[in-house]
Amino acid sequence: MKNIIIVGGGLAGLVASILLARKGIKVTLIEKKTYPFHRVCGEYISNETLPFLLSQNLFPKEFKLPVISTFQLSSAAGKSSMLALDLGGFGISRFSFDHFLYEEAKKSGVNFLLNDEVTSILFDEDEFHVQSNNKTLTADLVLCAFGKRSKLDLEFKRNFVNKRSPYVGVKYHIKTDHPDHLIALHNFEGGYCGISNIEGSKTNLCYLVHREKLRQSGSIENLEKKVLKKNPLLRDIFENSDFLFDKPETINEISFETKEPVFNHLLMLGDAAGMITPLCGNGMAMAIRSAKLAAELIADFCNNSITRRQLEKKYTAIWKKEFASHLWFGRQVQKLFGNEFVSNIAVNLPIHSKFIANQIVKNTHGNPF
């Protein structure tokens, strides 16, 4: 019987582990943190995931989740427009959703090594040797679901790590007066800030900012005071909300560079294979979809219907077909944001051409699966 190791327990790793374990495959998931924990994320999940989550009993029904159907876009100067979303989505914190999936994975028979970081992976004689802080394990197949940038990417010398990423992400949970149906994207000089509701009548406020803008401001507090609050819509939110964290969650080195879906016989899932720009609100759906696609092929590999070579070839082909154009489109759309002049033009799109605006949303999303 083949055994699988998954490195990283975000959405991609957790969903893949559940699907494989439910097929009777032996799965060990190694995650460097312990659940539940907060992550920097806008926490808006596209409804394209709904049929899959419902059919696999992975939709967290016990939470009353906000249904999101309208998009508001504001320019750095605060001019705004609205767009009804064809597909829409729902809001849930990663704290709750990842924890829910972790519990489901345990029920499905996944073996977890938590608080343990994988430091190297070697492929030798058709077998993987996985070294973590606590153990050395062997596996027939290793899935890398370690997110946008891991120390392992440096260890593997993947091409994209040579380019420094200019972006920093900041997240808060707040209590504020924000309608459930609305996801807002407010521009400011050097970045953009998403606002949408999650479970428990809370609101996620998450922004992406150019590292240079943060450096010039000196601190997150100054950045918010001097830059974000120049957008009157953001100023209103910052000045009329209760901030629920002691300090914001932050991440850096956010890269949208092209990556490989298979590297040294390792199957890459979610952000490890390629990260879509956050303004598309589709990274989580892509992580879940990549886990589903990989799990279907891995089942064939485990029952010897396909060879390792066929698995790698098929996964590469299907990954490129499903995601490559969305990632490219996301990179182009990103250029419309974070600049006063360009964001003023972008904000007119939903007003003057709902068709083009909808096409942009469509091109960064997949069909429901």
Ligand SMILES: Cc1cc2nc3c(=O)[nH]c(=O)nc-3n(C[C@H](O)[C@H](O)[C@H](O)COP(=O)(O)OP(=O)(O)OC[C@H]3O[C@@H](n4cnc5c(N)ncnc54)[C@H](O)[C@@H]3O)c2cc1C
């Ligand atoms: C600012 C911002 C806002 C966003 N907003 C949205 C949004 O609103 N909607 C949306 O759909 N997407 C959004 N995204 C994108 C979304 O967060 C990601 O696409 C998604 O989290 C990818 O899931 P993943 O499972 O690939 O990786 P992750 O969720 O990042 O999980 C990777 C896991 O691997 C673990 N790990 C890493 N290295 C190791 C190691 N060596 N050993 C063991 N464990 C390891 C990490 O601890 C982590 O738990 C946003 C991203 C950013 C940066």
